Amino acid sequence: MNGWALLNKIIWNKPNAMPSSVESRFTNVYEPVFLFVRKGSKYKYYFSVDELRLPVSSNFTINKRPEDILGLAVRNTLFKDKKGKREGCVKKVYRTKDGDGCVLALVRWEDGEESLAIVNDFFEKSKIEIDLVYPRGDCKEFPRPKLPSVVDFDDKKELRTSSASSFTSSPSCSYNYKGKYKTSPDNRGASPGARKSLFGEYLVLQRRYKILQPVIADYLRFWRRKSGITTKEIDKLLGYSATAGHWFRKDAGSWGRGGSIPLPDDWFRLKEILGFDDIYDRWVTECHLVLQTVKPHPKGKNPGDVWNIKTQHFPESHFATFPEKLVRRCILAGCPSGGVVLDPFAGSGTTGKVAQNLGREAILIELIPEYLRIIKKRCRVVKVKLKD
Known part of the structure; x- marks a missing residue:
């Protein structure tokens, strides 16, 4: 209008x-x-x-413990295989012995591979918001993200649960939904409640930090100009078609049209092509597991x-x-x-x-x-x- x-x-x-x-x-x-x-x-x-x-009267996750995620299904759309996604299951749960006591999950993927991943706090936002600072106060340089300390994956203690929990799904991580949408799960909708009614709780591998896409685009533009390569040449080297160009755009368009951030694997492949430094490596590529369930927003309910x-x-x-x-x-x-x-x-x-x-x-x-x-x-x- x-x-x-x-x-x-x-x-x-x-x-x-x-x-x-x-x-x-x-x-x-x-x-x-x-x-x-x-x-x-x-x-x-x-x-x-x-x-x-508005204040929340009840909290679905208030009594959940980190070890209760044992057996939950895990979905990964950040590090894709030939099918476009990976699925797995939580086999073990750990807590690091350092001061922060970060929770880790050992995930066994459907292809038999195993990997450790950080588990996001149940009561926090799905992405950590960080501050950017300019080194030596020089605004001509690229701002640096103030990230938390690197998690020590080696210094950890396994967490065990002695009884079944409402979080625990079957050891095979299969879904036991028997509702009316069983033959057409695409009808489940996008709400947490709809997903829970179909599949129960599960974990999704997501980016750990909230990333400012225009900052990344400026950074990649600088290194692309320095290397003298075109976006079409980058697409050809990566085996894509009309994908790399979105990494250098700063406009916020509808799905598939505006600027975007490279997936972790693509970031490191792009690094080999452009030869950029490592100041944004952790910010862009670090991931963690986020619980998908019915839970309130950590800051309260949307007033509607x-x-x-x-x-x-x-x-x-x-x-x-x-x-x-x-x-x-x-x-x-x-x-x-x-x-x-x-x-x-x-x-x-x-x-x-x-x-x-x-x-x-x-x-x-x-x-x-x-x-x-x-x-x-x-x-x-x-x-x-x-x-x-």
Whole structure:
């Protein structure tokens, strides 16, 4: 719609809405709040739901122990075989003896090969967020990721379980789903609950860190220019078709169109071709096993698109004002700390007041001069610019 895309239609439900005097229709007790963003992959927008998350009443994983993953199936789509993926089973579970006490799993793959892998904490996000720093404060160099210490795979102790657990699947790692979608598992959907109903809990090998793709693209561009090779030549050397070009792009397009990050195996093959250094090797290639189950987000529940917020009376005006709680949610979700909020229909200045309380600036536009007095009273610092 004119270059804009509608992400959400949020329902603001008013528990204390005034009853209607009209008897020929239902009383209106809600208003829609529309979340629009610029349409197109070249635009980036800010959205954060973390400060709006709700407490979780129960935690499915609260009583799970690391050793309970013994026997779970493992899926690997990062290091692909000829079939496009690998599957295996957890045969042993260990904990390192260092201060961090990292959990490790010995995975036996379907081809008989065995490998050790780090197991992600059940209560943490699936990818670790890291900081980037510039060496010697020189912004002309590539930023370095601040990664945790390298895990010592040799200094470990095996963890054993004496009784069967709700986590434990059959030793063969076969799935015992008997539901209505058995003949067509592709219908299971993408939600954790749907996957659990079909297969139970299982582990997936994923990248260990959250990677900033534009940083990697800049890095690879530098080394590709230095080597004087084209993306088509890289594709030919790697046996791909129209794949390498995505590693050097920084736009966020739809699946298969925008920039992407090389898989771990491809990273090291690309390193042989371009001859780049090792500053990003761990960041890009380290992996860990992530439990796939029904569990809450570590920071709480997404508040959803129905907001129950009471209307707020404002004695200094006869017109309706938005409750500050509603404005607060919108600003926290769509404007970063220190950002600027625009309200082209300022009214009594509720947006400006809430924005200032949250450490944001606000640009307010109002055509009625009489409302300026109310805005000045509600907002601490106001710079007035009158239009002739």
